[in-house]
Amino acid sequence: MNARRTLLIRRRKAVGHSQESLAAALQVAVSTVARWERGESDPRPWQRPKLEVELRLSTAELDELVPGASPSERGMRARSDGGLIDGQPKHGDVVTVAQxxxxxxxLDGRYDHMPSLSLLTDAAQALGQIDVLAxxxxxxxxxxLQRIEATAATLLGQLVWDASQRRDHQTARRYFEQAERAAREVNDPVAEGHALLRNSYLALYGEHDPVKGLRLTEHTAAVATGASDVITGLAQLHSAEAHAMVGETRLCEVALAAAETSFGHVADTDAAARLFSPVQFDRLAGSCYxxxxxxxxxxRFLGTAATATRAPTKSRAIVLGNLSLTYLHKRDLDAAVVTLHEAIDVVEANRGGGGLNLVSDAVRKLRSWQSEPVVRDIYDRVLSLMTATP
Known part of the structure; x- marks a missing residue:
């Protein structure tokens, strides 16, 4: 067998696909996937974009595993009916939809690492193109297209809310509800659950309404149970936080235990696997306590989460913000200041609304130490952060 096809088989297994599940995702026969892997045939040009998505590869990476289209074929694809009219796609052929x-x-994969304002225009344009294609x-x-719409509308809701420093609940909710409708139309409980979960964040962290947030997280878990252990576990984690917000320790810990069980069942084949990180349990458990x-x-929990990854993500900024608040409650100024500097470093990179809000909360708690030189340094950095153009 061609060595490249051996690598194709390894990649398929690494992302959790059997031949049968990959064939179903690509809407081809199992024998077609088998022929690709034996080196007897190649994916057609219009099948490659979707194959890239399923194998989580770039175009260049897929070309390393399976020979890509020739330059002339690429030109034919670019001039095909999947092209654009006035910047908009003509109709929903397979290549255009896959692209x-x-x-x-x-765009969704870049959300946690980049300023939301830098992604807003592209995300809105993509959602508009989906409407035209449909x-x-x-x-x-x-x-x-409705499945893609659910993902795009959820992403756009996240971006709007984050870019507004978690103030524009109305616009974000409108996009989340659009995503829920699109997901229900195609009977996709995972996409519906993700949109519902994001809607619960508006209630919990924007409107500070844990009762409403708990209703939404419990509904999310009910929708996702049996379809995605990731979404179910995340919903249970945020249910735990809702209970913590109102001082219900026992119910909080019951929900944390349920989330830990759900995460213990997560498989690579989970449709929401891209949303899962082992750090999430420690991050939310720390916030609960x-x-x-x-x-x-x-x-203990937030410290574990903070040391588990050093990537400057929006999630890490939230961990560091909460950890600095924890140190301030313990009257440990030195540890709080060090952690706040780390949090500010991350927020400067990605402008995450959640991290920025927590940094602001921590700064307000520094007032009793405001004469300390290390605290004045924090004030200067936060002032620069607030006045900087995002």
Whole structure:
């Protein structure tokens, strides 16, 4: 067997696909996937974009595993009916839909690492193109477009809310509800659950309404149970935080235990696997104990989360913000200042609204130490952060 095809088999297994599941995702026969892997045939040009998505590869990486299209074939693809009219796609052929899906997934993957304002225009344009395509597509393409719409609308809601420093609840909720409708149309409980989960964040962290947030997280878990252990576990984690916000320690810990169980069942084949990180449990458990006033446990969980990854993500900024608040509650100024500097470093890189809000909360708690030189340094950095053009 050609060595490149051996690598193709390894990649398929690494992302959790069997031949049968990959064939189903690509809407081809199992024998077609088998022929690709034996080196007897190649994916057609219009199948490659979707294959890239399923194998989580770039175009160049897929070309390393399976020979790509020739330059003339690429030119034919670029001039095909999947082209654009006045910057908009003509109709929903397979190549155009696959390329649009890849574009939305790429934007979604960049959310946690980049300023939301830098992604807003592209995300809005993608959602607009989905609407145009849906008007001119066959029913099979339209269903696929609705799946992409659910992802794009959820992403756009996240971006709007984050870019507004978690203030524009109304616009974000409108996009999340659009995503929920699109997901229900195609009976996709994972996409619906993700949109519902994001909607719960508006209630919990924007409107500071844990009762409403708990209703949404419990509904999310009910929708996702049996479809995605990732979404179910995340919903249970945020249910735990809702209980913590109102001081319900026992119910909080019951929900944390349920989340830990769900995460223990997560498989690579979970449709929401891209949303899962082993750090999430420690991050949310630490936040729960911070709300409950158990600062020793909060420090333990948040410290573990903070050391687990050094990537300057929006999630890390939230961990560091909560950890600095924990140190301040414990009257450990030195540790709080060091952690706040780290948090500010991350927020400067990605402008995450959640991290910025927590940094602001920590700064307000520094007032009793405001004469200290190290605190004045923090004030200067936060002032620069607030006045900088995002």
């Amino acid at each position: 649009l899906r890849r574009r939305v997934y790429d 008007e001119h597509s066959r029913s099979s393409s339209r269903r696929e 911070l709300f409950l006033g158990d600062h020793h446990r909060a420090e």
